[in-house]
Amino acid sequence: MQGHTTEQELKDRLSLIESMIAEGRRNTESWGWTFVLWGVVYYLAIAWSAWGHRVWAWPVTILIAVIVTVVVASLKAGNHPETTLGRAIGSIWIALGISMFLLFLALGLSGRLTDQHLFVAVMSAILGMANGASALILRWKVQFACAVVWWVAAVITCFGTDAQSTIVFLVAIFLCQIVFGIYGVIAEAQERKRRPIHA
């Protein structure tokens, strides 16, 4: 066979393999919007808690956010194939959602959700863990910076005043959810603009 195959043809085949493997692995899913959604959800839960419904504010808003995320994500998924990488990242965030829902529901119902510093520290540490794990898998420095912000927030809130703890938490949500989410949406839109490589 190779007697009839030119060198250029062989090179072309090799480059086709490389481009198609890259195309298959390219992350065409869009997740930036979930960070923005959850940032807004955290702000709503904080406002609702401050209004005086501490027991239900967090579990209810998180449950609604989980349902909205699952429904929108499954509608957007379309016919995109599942990759091992995508499943690993998805698993981290699903586990985070379940952990937060159960933890804050139990803390709220048991009446132990009274220490704001402990609440912010636990929440920030969990978000730092999820962002850190995701960033290390994806080798994404920007997301790792978000993890660092959450970890710093978790430490600062343990030593700061109530006001400092609140400010740190609000700033961390703004940077790591809203700003990072918008950055993600823009990056994903730019990625989608790249034309697929045809066989």
Next chain:
Amino acid sequence: MPDLPELDPVVHGRLRLALLSLLSGVEEAEFTWLRAKTEATDGNLGAQLLKLEEAGYVAVKKKFVLRKPQTLYRITERGRQALTEYVQALKQLLGPAIDS
């Protein structure tokens, strides 16, 4: 002079090679996704996938999602091995020309 390796004719077809390469990066993929990535016609794509299936290089699974039929393809261990051997053969055939 060492013997030059033979290229697997099933893998060598341009569209079949593209399909195997695409499937090597994902767990499984729908027919429509493969069609979008390769821009092949339904008929040609179906025929080439059938050849790969007959060679044992891809496995096919049909299911219904919300009453709509869905055909999913995944690369088999044999297909992955064939693709790896094909790449090795290509590299051997190209030799130093690979970097030029």
